[in-house]
Amino acid sequence: MPKIAESARAARRDQIIAAGLACFASSGYHATTMADVAEQAGVSKGTPYLYFDSKQALFLAMHERWDCDAGQRANAAIASLPDRERESPRAVLRAVAAAVAAHVLAESQTCRVLMEARALAAYEPVIAAAVRAADARTHEQLQGLYAAGVAAGEWPAGTDPVLAARLFSAGMYGLMAQWHLAPGSFSWPDAADALAATPVPAPGSLPMAGSR
């Protein structure tokens, strides 16, 4: 019944996603027209709608793809660690940070889309849901790492894994934003590694600063 092989259909879908990636990354979501995407993909204006219900649906598909991609990279980085280091949550976290840094350097297009998704999330509930879901998964893994690290004595006792994970992901995201604003203005690997290695004080562990 398939007019074209399943694989051909998937390939065309990928082709459109790739075109969307190129367009959205170089011009942003709003400045990109579906006609741009179609032209970039070398198909007619109607074809993308045979694979995606709407511009937003195409964007969401791309976001999902990036998410899978980044997760695979991180997992590959963990898998490639020597056994000895894979036992150390801190070493794992640093490997993940390094993998993300490498990913940002190698795949700036997909990162642009990730950043844009976050921006769009502020006003588009559907995109917000997708971003939140991706965030929740990342967060869970990070919390697990920090919790294990605290248990192993690699971070100070009393460190709050939830807060630590939040600060780590916030820092990575902020670094990405800075990188896109001023590419090359700092060393990604150094910054990412510093973030992964930084101990996070438990809240209240230091006396509250003065008035305010």
Add this chain to the structure above:
Amino acid sequence: MPKIAESARAARRDQIIAAGLACFASSGYHATTMADVAEQAGVSKGTPYLYFDSKQALFLAMHERWDCDAGQRANAAIASLPDRERESPRAVLRAVAAAVAAHVLAESQTCRVLMEARALAAYEPVIAAAVRAADARTHEQLQGLYAAGVAAGEWPAGTDPVLAARLFSAGMYGLMAQWHLAPGSFSWPDAADALAATPVPAPGSLPMAGSR
């Protein structure tokens, strides 16, 4: 010769900026029309163009306004510290972090606009320039604080003030992004304070993690 007093003109300008803030914060830059802004301000569709050349110019004016506001808040927070603490760079940094946290909680509208400006900066060179300029100023102050803190022994010797400042601002920005994505999901004051109190390892101070 002006038909209206200079003060009246400034008031009208402010009125339009305020309307823009409300509209851009609630709907975002692209979804907000100049007609929306005009209606919100209670003026006709042509009036905003008597005060701003374009939609983008209006947005830039708002961004500048926020920037001044935030800087003033931070300076006020520093000024209100007891003398003893004002001598301590770390205490100053924590006060600034607390001020920013308070600002985010009290003025979520302006923060939304700041976030959006960063997102727009990816594809709008004029906005990018404005954001970069604001960033550079912030960064300079933070670096000064960290440098003074290292000199005073409040951060570990060898801490790189530039990297530390970058990680702090990245963290604050990332926290803002998380807050907008899931408001109320964490304690801003705690997170901001942890960020300000965190020591940042010098790059290379720890052995590089595994392969890659």
Add this chain to the structure above:
DNA sequence: GCAAAATGACTGGATAGTCAGTCAGTAACG
């Protein structure tokens, strides 16, 4: 040969920015 895939002209709606005209406030003049 037929059904699905692809096409591309088309539509309906939206919007940034313009401009000819209105009107309120000011000043100059008698």
Add this chain to the structure above:
DNA sequence: CGTTACTGACTGACTATCCAGTCATTTTGC
């Protein structure tokens, strides 16, 4: 002081353009 001439702040209908999504038609794969 009252009238008139003038100025520029303000208005809102208008235009030129753009674009997401549709659909009748053609092409293609099986």
